[in-house]
Amino acid sequence: MNNDQLMHDPAGPVLLVGGYGTVGAELARMAAGTWPLLLAGRTPARAADLCRELGAGARRWDLSDPEPFQAAARAVVGLVNDPDDRVLRAALAGGVPYVDVTRWTSRVQRAAALASLGLPGTGPAAPVLLSSGWMGGVVPLVAAALAERLGGADRVETSIRYDLADRAGADSVEFMDRLGVDFEVLEGGRAKAVSPLSGARTLSIGDHRTKVARIDTPEQFTLPLTLGARTVTTRIGFSSTAATSALVGLGRIGFFRRARGERWRPVRRRLLYAPGGGGTATLRIEVEGPGGILRATVTDPHGQARLTAVGALLGLRRVLGADGAPARTGLAFPESHPLPGTLLPALEAAGVRVDVTGRDVTGRDIAGPVAETAAGAAA
Template sequence: MNTDQLMHDPDGPVLLVGGYGTVGTEFARAAHGRWPLLLAGRSPGKAADLCREVSAEARRWDLADPEPFRAAVRAVVSLVNDPDDRVLRASLAAGVPYVDVTRWTARVQRAALLVSVGSPTAPALLSSGWMGGVVPLVAAVLAGRVGGAESVDTAIRYDLADRSGADSVEFMDRLGVDFEVLQDGRDTVVSPLSGARTLDIGPDRTKVVRIDTPEQFTLPLTLGARTVTTRLGFSSASTTSALVALGRTGFFRRARGEFWRPLRRRILHSPGEGGTATVRIEVRGPGGALTATVTDARGQSHMTAVGGLLGLRRVLGDDGAPAPGAGLALPEAHPLPETVLSALAAEGVVVDIVPSPAASSLRAAA
């Protein structure tokens, strides 16, 4: 029987589970100086240099090991896969504010149910929309400016030169599984890697294809959008085409399970020296249509960490608005969405917003 035990200490450290991984390191650096930090993971010895840099302590918490973990903390940020919901359950039981940036759609749905059927006494922010919730946050800003969101279309340019942790390519494990989205107000089943389109994402022309991401589940519920699509493409068009071709062979449907996991990950997980993360988000509503280009020159890991940092500030009420009440919270439900742009800019994430053309090439292909 698991006996993990967290206690809520409003003056204690912020617990970063996976706090010295690729995204965790970026998060720890961004949070340094704001709150005391406690880093947790399987091999805390690997965090020694980072702990000195950010004045943090590191402790062992292996989520695959039944050895219990105990700590008194101000808040918890989960930056690593939590397949059995150990971190979430411990946070809920202790009434500790919680932020999660690593779940794919099915696990967001499971976590939402877990929070809803319990008796939470603190907010639990599921910020696993693309890039730690940056996509749904910016979508909410655009929706506010056009009087609501009838459709939200996102296109992601994945820079193959960028640094990435193993968990950042978890979506590879979903490429053999059809997923459900809302299309013109109707539930529609979509195959991953389908619906290829080529469009401008920032300065680059990029081929993009459909993938399963949590905001396609949450935005119809929170913003009332009748159509939500997310596509992803790589900085190398040939890589995108090769992935699509591999998908057409049925590889991802056949190569599921733990045996094939290393191969699936190896296809994408190549820790580079660094690249630029760029995302295009278009929202159409009663008052027109706007397109935002979101760019982080420090890469996807940094942008994800920034999304998580904004989530932590939200659950602590540290962003100019009162903290959300106890229970389920989502990033796009921010009470002051216009403040998001300056908060992103302060962390080096640039958002450029322009009117959309009369007919979006991405929207027409949905």
Template sequence: MVGGYGTVGAELARLAAPSWPLLLTGRTVARGEALAEETGARVERWDLTGPEPFRAGVRAVAGVVNDPDDRVLRAAIRGGVPYVDITRWTARLQRAATVAALRGPTAPVLLSSAWMGGVSSLVAAALAEELGGAETVDIAVRWDLKDRAGADSVEFMDRLGLDYEVTEGGQRRTVMPLSDVRRVRIGPHPTKVARIDTPEQFTLPLALGTATATTRIGFSSAASTSSLLAVKRLGFFRWGRGERFTSARRALLYAPGEGGTARLRIDVTHGGRSRTATVTDDAGQAHLTAVGAMLALRRVLGTDGAGAPRGVLFPEMTPVPARVPDLLAEYGVQLESGTA
């Protein structure tokens, strides 16, 4: 596990420790020592910003920290080791998929950076299985500002000044972040949500043939959502780009609390029918992301009820979509589904 003792990494380590022996890596070994003792893991230093090579005899590699130069990806491919990554925004996922495809990996490469470690895509695949396809997928996220969060969890704030491509009606078009505001009921909460750039909007049309894929985000505080939209209207995310304003951008949302509830809603339509599902994790966003990463590890290792895959893949390419509700339930994640 690269970045194995951050906020999400620690959650994943606790989930994975009963199944496999773990090696946790990061820049500061001392930060991982308590978690290593708790989980029975080893901990070693690997600074992804440095030139030093790193080698280890492992069964799989999970990237839970940003890998901007694809060092972890390249090392896993070079070693013929199954690889899972949950950290990439869309452009970096596109590059990683290209790098992996050109290198012809002999072990699976699962790029599971869709929302919450690929959970959004897994649920979309499960609903698509019920309907026989997925013409449209709409995902609405409720971000709980009271929840625990790592510093990288609000990295998407750095992308709010950049237009991005989506697929709508089978055509590619460019949209603005925080546009197309809607009010959606996510669990018991009516939530104002707006567009955000997430990888599943790129991968769902490729993997499921989705003609329209949209992800929007809103916050547990209506005032925070309104403030963010107001700042966007003032053009802050355009003129406030670059490293100079990074701390100011992230401070708009990064105020981690003691714990909250992770919720998202997925709506899928196909052939005139529709299905909706609400995902709830009372253990919070970091835990739900770790569950996504855990299911990704099980996929590349072939321990999720199907054989291990080959090549480059995305979470919605699961061969066992009907098992997704049960797989989530194993880790305490609730999935309520019905007609939209």
């Protein structure tokens, strides 16, 4: 049992655990100038240049090392895997607002139970935002914004185009370790077990025709709970159709089921973890509700790391009540945002393009960037 201690200090720094990694450095640059920052990780010397650039501090916190960590912070953001819930437990015990963007579905479920029940003798004394939906919660945020325009969400379908030329942190392909495990989704209001990489189809994502197949993502668990969606589906495809086809083929012959465990972990990771110099992150989120169907195409020309950091930044604003609504104590998911109408403009303001097409609850046809469609709605 470790003795990690985080103490809440409303005037203290925002603690970014993993704050100088690929996503962490993007978030640190976005948050600098708004809040003082403390970057934590296994090798704080690697943060030296970033700390000089941003005027931030750095501390060592290796989540695999039992050495305890202590700090005072106004909020904490988890940007690296927290397999033993050390950061979450320390935040709960210290009443520190907490955001996490790194968990796959089963770990979101475990963290949600822990945050709901609290530690022995305690209850949640601060906001806890589990924002691990795809790209730091961007997918569920967009789904919530579209659902508001439609008067609800019956069906949410997400298609992801993963650019193999993009920069990627070591944790960004952790979903590879789940490709041999069936997962449960809701289809038509009924629970259904789904095999990863099944249900392949080819569709348009932005300007590209992309082959996509099923994967396990946390929003498939959370959106039925929060928005009441009866069907939630997420698929992923790669900028190389050949790479997608090869992965689907490996899934079909059961490679990922047989190649589970630590022995095969390096092989699994080599299949996808080949970070490039930069690419474009593109998502398509389609929501059907009582008022019609809306489809949003989300594009960040700076890539998935930056888009994930944008999601984390919006989560940080939420737990600090810095987005126009008071922070709420206790557990929440990104799509539980009290002001869903502000979410697409907030993404646009952060440099993320969001194009919406379809028909909303008023019966009005919509087509174009968020800024234009919002102006039309106001008119």
